[in-house]
Amino acid sequence: MTELDQGQRAFSSFRVLNGENDHAEREQLFRNMAQLFSYVSDRCDDEQVAQYDEVLCQLAELVEVEARIHVAKLLAPLERAPGTVVVKLANDDIEVAKPLLEFSNVLSDDDLIDIIGKQSEEHRVAIAGRSNVPERVGEAIVEHGAKSSITRLVRNTNAEFDKATLEKLVARANADAEIAADLRGRPELDWGSLRGEIDSVASKVLETLDEDNSLDPVAAGKVNAVVYNRMRNRAGFSANEWKVAYNQVKALSDRKQLDDRALARFARFGYGHHAAAALTVVLRVSPEVFVKWLASQDYVAITVALRAAGLTPELFEAIVATLPWRDLPSQADKTMVKSRFEALDREEAAGIFELWRAHSFRKRAASDERVNVA
Numbered sequence: 001m002t003e004l005d006q007g008q009r010a011f012s013s014f015r016v017l018n019g020e021n022d023h024a025e026r027e028q029l030f031r032n033m034a035q036l037f038s039y040v041s042d043r044c045d046d047e048q049v050a051q052y053d054e055v056l057c058q059l060a061e062l063v064e065v066e067a068r069i070h071v072a073k074l075l076a077p078l079e080r081a082p083g084t085v086v087v088k089l090a091n092d093d094i095e096v097a098k099p100l101l102e103f104s105n106v107l108s109d110d111d112l113i114d115i116i117g118k119q120s121e122e123h124r125v126a127i128a129g130r131s132n133v134p135e136r137v138g139e140a141i142v143e144h145g146a147k148s149s150i151t152r153l154v155r156n157t158n159a160e161f162d163k164a165t166l167e168k169l170v171a172r173a174n175a176d177a178e179i180a181a182d183l184r185g186r187p188e189l190d191w192g193s194l195r196g197e198i199d200s201v202a203s204k205v206l207e208t209l210d211e212d213n214s215l216d217p218v219a220a221g222k223v224n225a226v227v228y229n230r231m232r233n234r235a236g237f238s239a240n241e242w243k244v245a246y247n248q249v250k251a252l253s254d255r256k257q258l259d260d261r262a263l264a265r266f267a268r269f270g271y272g273h274h275a276a277a278a279l280t281v282v283l284r285v286s287p288e289v290f291v292k293w294l295a296s297q298d299y300v301a302i303t304v305a306l307r308a309a310g311l312t313p314e315l316f317e318a319i320v321a322t323l324p325w326r327d328l329p330s331q332a333d334k335t336m337v338k339s340r341f342e343a344l345d346r347e348e349a350a351g352i353f354e355l356w357r358a359h360s361f362r363k364r365a366a367s368d369e370r371v372n373v374a
Contacts, residue, residue, distance in 0.1 A: 030062075031067055041080050046254075056085040071085075079105060080106070083254030094120060101127050105247060107248070109134055109136050116140040121148055124144065124149035128152040128159070138160060141153050238273065238324070245273035245277045246273075249280075263282075275323055276324060282309055285305075306319065307341055307349035310346060
């Protein structure tokens with residue numbers, strides 16, 4: 001019996017148990033279904049993932065915390081996991097939520113920010129230790145967190161800070177020597193390169209930070225901003241960022257939350273890989289096709305596809321500027337693409353796109369299959 005067959009038997013068992021008062025069997029079924037999914041997650045289509053998601057969510061309401069902890073640990077390392085149950089367990093008691101908050105790439109920045117605002121300090125501490133803490137997530141921790149989560153965040157060398165967040169950290173460091181010392185130890189903060197007029201709070205903090213007197217006193221007198229190096233380059237395509245973004249977008253789709261508002265958020269916050277992954281799902285094209293458009297700077301294909309998808313001119317313009325093209329579009333490129341988009345009728349674009357889907361995409365897939373067989 002294959003693992004997928006075992007999954008079908010598990011679904012049948014759930015239907016039998018549903019409504020019955022048998023906690024032990026439900027807990028065992030909950031564990032078994034999560035274990036099965038961990039084996040077949042890379043082979044499940046969207047419909048199968050949705051089935052697992054629905055059943056696991058229902059069972060999560062019926063089992064004890066030990067079973068939920070077990071399942072959370074199984075789901076945490078998966079690149080593709082049912083989006084609704086992952087978010088549900090990530091909002092659970094910290095014993096359940098911790099492995100997901102620390103390790104799950106299925107949780108998006110918006111998911112994490114929501115948890116930071118609504119859940120406990122222990123939840124924030126777990127998030128602060130993730131292997132990648134983007135600026136928006138770090139900002140939320142600084143906004144809502146207490147000393148424990150902020151200290152862990154500052155000590156996390158993979159946490160990114162924008163200027164506004166750094167200013168808040170500087171203010172906190174003024175009253176907390178431990179945070180001040182941790183800020184001083186961050187390698188990407190170039191205190192010697194700061195420019196401008198220093199305000200009273202930053203002045204006091206710099207005095208604390210510069211206990212070894214290594215800061216140029218002339219530069220220290222002209223400080224009002226922190227110059228820092230970002231941990232990642234936002235321009236260009238990254239295979240690793242694409243993998244994370246694609247799985248997070250699929251989880252968003254699992255929860256029926258992949259819409260124009262999600263696209264607008266991706267554009268607003270510069271999440272280019274997420275925007276590209278979302279369009280791949282919305283347009284129902286293979287990731288390989290969309291990535292090829294980006295790599296070849298195929299503005300025509302992107303313009304036709306997004307016009308066919310019904311994006312507004314404003315959203316289209318924002319998305320084009322955000323996508324992880326091989327080379328950043330010039331202003332002339334953006335102007336040209338925008339004018340083409342506005343001149344193209346949506347119905348005409350839909351017709352062109354469906355012709356591509358019927359011929360080019362399928363032909364390419366068939367060709368690839370023949371190559372693989374050979």
